[in-house]
Amino acid sequence: MRRVTLILREEVDPYLPIEAEAISPEILSKNIDVSVFVGNEKKKLKEVFDIRVDGEAAGPSATEIVMVGDCHQVKRVGEYMTNGRIIIEEDIGMHCGDFMDGGTIEIGGNAGDWLGREMLDGTIICHGNAGNYCGSGYRGGRKGVRGGELLVEGNVGDYCAECLFGGLVHVKGNAGIHAGCNMKGGKLLIEGDCLMPCGDMYAGEATIYGHVTDFLPTFRETGKVTESGHQLIVFNGDLANRNAKGTLRVGSFERI
């Protein structure tokens, strides 16, 4: 088991983005002498972080990366990771866990935009809030998240789980506008409220325990159901699509 602890140095300008796709178990289990971009400057990872390495490396699956300090400007952490663990004690920047295909990311603070974008497998747990496009696809892409589990214990921004294709996106707080729009599969669960969800939904299951504002008129009511103590109204849609097979369950709603 190898544990790599990265402590963000205090002299790093908090306004400069750090492009840190190198911070993933695949790369750091082999070599910690890698470089990252700070603004437009290429720097060694050890110039940006204080690095402590404990234990021997035995492949990415036995590697744990711990990030200490407010890393809100550190982007692309865990991009393309396939195994291992990343523990982030405080905030993390944009594009965390992009395209990840396995392993676990745990975030103690808040996450930036594009958390777990187009992830294929693995687990992301965020104890704080997440930004816009949490668990979504890339702009213009047809398939977003295709597998894995994404849990956000706080609130999320707009376009959560856009183009969801598989896996589970679970939000314990509220969501912004257009959660689950263009959904093509998978499961979306929002325990709080949201605004105008699931537009152009094609298939998949979306559940909203709270109240929906600006509910779209293109959903057909099909019945009622009780799930984990919540009375839910079931809809089929989005009927703007030719063969809409999506299921949307909401606690209460108010039409647009």
Place this chain on the structure above:
Amino acid sequence: MDYIVKNAWVIDPVNKISGEKMDLYVSNGRITDEEPKGAEIIDAGGCLTLPGGIDSHTHICGTKVNFGRYMSPEDMRAGRAPRRKGMRAVSGYSIPTTYGNSYRYALMGYTTLTEGAMAPLEARHTHEEFRSTPLQDGLILTLFDGDWGVMRAIAAGDVKRAAALIAWRLNAVKGYGVKLTNPLGAELWSWGKNVDCIRKPIPYFDISPAEYIKGVIEANEMLGLPHSVHIHCNNLGKPGNYTCTIGTMGLVPDLNKKRQTAYMTHVQFHSYGGTGWKDFCSRAEPVTNYVNQHPQITMDMGQIMFGRTTTMTADGPMEFNLYRLHQDKWSNHDVEMETASGVIPVIYRRKNLVNSVMWSIGLELALLTKDPWHCLLTTDNPNGAPFVKYPEIIGLLMSKEYRDKEFATIHPKTESRVVLPALDRELTFDEIAVMTRAGQAKALGLLDLGKGHLGFGAEADIAIYPIKPDKIDPSKEYAEIIRSFAQTKYTMKLGVLISKEDQIMADNQNRTFWCSPKVPAKYDMSKDPELIHTFNRYYTIRMENYPVDEDYYLRKSMKIETETTL
């Protein structure tokens, strides 16, 4: 800089040079017969040396291309390359950045590009994008498919007035030639309808597409333009449309000795048989038969290749039908009184019967046309496939073995609907040279300007491919052919080395060719009260703001004045 290209295996169909080992002298951007002093020597090492490639129909600049970029951010995920010495960062696959287009064409040995359709009102945008396409000369065909003034003039039988209107507009927007996309379709599309082939008159104008096409062809010849009318026939992509295509070809008289009288573009999309998608089949044979017998017609293939791409055309209703088929994204645009357009992304699949038949038809057109001067190689980039697929098409045309191998991978029912498996013809290097540069130069009227050949006085556009034609058997070593046509050893444009292997060597070499017919004062439309009234009454901009400023929008303006018979 002067150059001596040594040991070049030259194929130059215009000057009847078919594979001769010779030296080429380049001085002041032209080919000369005297050895220049102090010249740099490029050793071609017996490799295939051709005139610079010319694409006679491609969509690389203009508003609809940019709409494709807006609506497909996912396309920019492919083809990314970081900045290098002398090269900008590029991205995109089917609709790359302008620099991406320019670099990739240059690496393939292309030095001249023809933008297939420019809405006159959006000429500024098109010229600005051409400014940023640094390594190729640009020609821009201007859309006249729904021009109210020309339609009214031809409906009234006044072809001279139609010619004068065309001349005024070409001069104003700095266009090179006349393009008719789905003639009169744009006008009906603004009513939510489409024209049905060429015989039925459209309401309010009382003119049929056939009359319009004939009138515009006559007007084009009156103006003495270097290129003929460039026609995208009606009924694109509909089963059974080959009758309409042959009907349109039948309208074309033989009026010009130097070149064709009508250029039919992307004919693959117009050679379909059957009555519906269930009995959809190839009708490349009757179409090529007609072309073989009528030298006044030149066509291009419009080959499709399997994979992802973006379709974009001024044929708005056809794109709407495609959108209903795919149910994906769609962009549609109406350009005031001139034309329309539509853009959607598509994927051509091997497992799809219709796509497989379309793929076969393009190849059949090229193989069944006896004279390669009358069937040019294009993909209607990016509608059929991005232009980076040209080397693969060359491989398919030169090797029966490769065609059979590919044919085995497509939909099994294709065989009963096409004639491709029965065609044994394998094109030679000479024929490929005609189909990719010499034929284009002749069709576009560029031979007199020194393009498309390597004779003395010609512009020094030279492409040297890493292939020794005397030591290769294209029918067997097709993989080698594809690899070497994908990247030249050297590409030279007007005596400037623009690429060497995979490195771009130059910048800002582009020129824009445009036509300005010399019209007598009587037909000068800038003072015509009716045209001025049209602008004041119906256009969103004033007539004096309409013309494109030559100095500001064109990097290097090449004005071609033509003699008219008005």
